[in-house]
Amino acid sequence: MEPQFNEFKAAELYCPLCQTCQPVRERPAGEATELLCSRCGTIVGRHTVVDHRLGPKLARLVSGLFTLKTAVAGTLRRRCGS
Numbered sequence: 001m002e003p004q005f006n007e008f009k010a011a012e013l014y015c016p017l018c019q020t021c022q023p024v025r026e027r028p029a030g031e032a033t034e035l036l037c038s039r040c041g042t043i044v045g046r047h048t049v050v051d052h053r054l055g056p057k058l059a060r061l062v063s064g065l066f067t068l069k070t071a072v073a074g075t076l077r078r079r080c081g082s
Contacts (some may be wrong), residue, residue, distance in 0.1 A: 018037060022039050022040045024038060
């Protein structure tokens with residue numbers, strides 16, 4: 001089944017300082033975007049964009065790393081006599 005939504009954007013979030021839901025504004029912060037209370041400026045959330053096209057590539061990379069780690073650990077055990 002195909003996803004119905006690609007991403008959500010928050011219009012309002014609860015602000016613990018104002019103790020009520022407030023509209024939010026976005027501020028870029030590296031790879032993420034911080035969501036700030038528009039009334040007091042408190043960070044009330046964070047939004048990170050994920051590139052889903054990297055999923056299969058990342059899975060192969062991680063799998064390769066674990067295979068390499070297992071092979072190295074086996075070699076070290078044989079050398080150390082454990």
